Amino acid sequence: LKVLLIQRDLEPFAGKWALPGGFVRVNESLEAAARRELLEETGIGRVYLEQLFTFGRPDRDPREHVVTVSYYALVKLSNHRVKAATDARQAAWFGVSDTPKLAFDHESILEKAFERLKSKVRYHETILETPLDKRNFRKKILALDVLIETEEIQQDVAHRAARLYRFDEAKYKQLRKSGYHFEI
């Protein structure tokens, strides 16, 4: 599990690593601002964002009282080659438990995000940091009945290739409508 950090180009904390972010503009919603900053600073777009928490200690920014509304997204690492831009020197992925010292209170934000993930996402080894039983995992996930088996298989791996599945959006929506709720 990795986290995307940017190296700050501007004061305060110029040169330090930090979570990507910036100020909301006039007539911009919070989520739109989060998307814009992510795109500007890392080149990543079109992701599902979820609001995490709002941090507002008066002393968390040395300049003045800045309130940060944090969002997080989960993306597949290999789909997102990052490129730094505008007010970041560079952007790079770090292991969540292996980050440099971060600017502002961004370590608290990262910790909160990791906690949230661990309590919400119950079937991903990289997030839970523990191996899962394959048979039980398949039984459970297939029982949800929201996956469609495809003809495709994994390519270029040095072991038996895994069969690939497609997410059945329609069935998922139906389940949600009938009150059922689950997180993968």
Next chain:
Amino acid sequence: LKVLLIQRDLEPFAGKWALPGGFVRVNESLEAAARRELLEETGIGRVYLEQLFTFGRPDRDPREHVVTVSYYALVKLSNHRVKAATDARQAAWFGVSDTPKLAFDHESILEKAFERLKSKVRYHETILETPLDKRNFRKKILALDVLIETEEIQQDVAHRAARLYRFDEAKYKQLRKSGYHFEI
């Protein structure tokens, strides 16, 4: 399940009912501001607050772009006789599904709070809006092993008086430390 509303004394939406709240002051944290506003407008203090969500649509306040960091608290109704003050004409409890039309986007905030409660709090009939089986409820709660039976019983009720229990903070903290997590 009731929600505490205040009748606004000032523009915008003077005379309309709304959730208690106001602006964060210089050198004040978000939670401190929420506590101060709650106390000023309703007389309620010393409660457990939890951050709910941050609302930031540019058009949610007719004056200018105002971002609201919402908090909620759960209190026992009978412990909190409310009294209006400062910028509220009056404060009163309303059934959550029986509120007047609210100022700003406060209906969205209330809805979000109710949703959050229903998904977090799994053993309170008033929140789930459905009766629970008493035997199963006791079995489950007592199995958590965080309650201590006291000698006290309920007073002045027109039926058999219920035995009262105390919450075992120490045992609860130990459970939390060993990774266990539950919500009542």
Next chain:
DNA sequence: TCAAAAGTGTTTAACGTACACCCATGT
């Protein structure tokens, strides 16, 4: 041929759910 992950069933334990009657108290 070796390493590495994919794939496959069964058994057991834990937990959730359904269900009906008597008890204590105030009106």
Next chain:
DNA sequence: ACATGGGTGTACGTTAAACACTTTTGA
């Protein structure tokens, strides 16, 4: 006496958890 909520045990079904070997593929 009656209305109201308190208090109690068991049986059944569902879900979670434990567990080992064969298959496929590239290096």
